[in-house]
Amino acid sequence: MTEEIIIAGFGGQGVLSMGKILAYSGVMQGQEVTWFPSYGPEMRGGTANVTVILSDNRISSPILHEFDTAIILNQQSLDKFEAEVKPGGTLLYDPNGIVHPPTRTDINIYKIEGTKIAADMGNVKTFNMVVLGAFLKAKPIVALESIRKGLEKSLPERHHKLIPMNLQAIEAGQQQMEEVHII
Template identity: 65%
Template sequence: MKEELIIAGFGGQGVLSTGKILAYSGVMQDYEVSWLPSYGPEMRGGTANVTVIISDKPISSPTLQTFDTAIILNQQSMDKFESQVKPGGVLIYDTNGITRHPQRKDIKIYVIDATEEAAKRGNSRIFNTLILGGYLKVRPIVTLENVYKGLKKSLPERAWKSLPMNEEAIRIGMDIIKEIQ
């Protein structure tokens, strides 16, 4: 088993932390893991992406040119990374701010309205765990038990009070993702 994933969007959307939660989850499941962040100099609003590799065999390089799965959270990322999903791969995207929807016919495409769901619940901080839940529904590469352990490991102790809210958001994300192609 090997999953090569990119999560891409704006800084402040939880892109890097979502990747970190997945990486920790893979470690908790005894997989080999690579987590490689990339971001602009801005604190929020700049571009950010992270590649995560989770494998049951050693990982030769953390650098990727193509991906099994792409999670796209803004238009710039759609423009850049849609073409880099491997044929037969998966593209998941949040519709907020997307003006050109994916066009590929050789991949599976899923939509998750995480921005809308987070706003409906009055809590923008659950955006990334909604996205994570949607991803895990489509690509259950790690168990939920290990994801919850990874979530706790990735949060500072002062934020542990938000664990139940984030665990619920993961479950909601699993419910609201929809395949469109």
């Protein structure tokens, strides 16, 4: 199994953190992993994306030009990466700020109201974990126990008290993800 993923949105949405947690989770499962961030100098508010590859085999390069999955958190990223999802692949998006939703008919498309769900939970900072939960519902490539271990590895110890809240957000994302177009 090899899964090539792009996560893209604005800086400050937790794009890089989501990728890092996913990468650590793959390591916890004994997979080969790459985590390759890309962001503009403006950071918060600018565009950010990260590619993550999880594989049972050695990974030859972290640089990708097409993806099995795209997790999209803003219109600019949707415009840029929708066409780069492999036919038969998966696109997951948060509709907040998306003016023109995805239109492809040769990929699986899922929607998660991550912004709204995180706000309803009382902590908008869990937005990225809601989205991660939706992704894991669509593609359960890492176990929840590995995600918990990934959170422990990626969060400083002083923030470990936030792990239960993050796991609740992941569960909320799994429960509230919507199928838009399934091939």
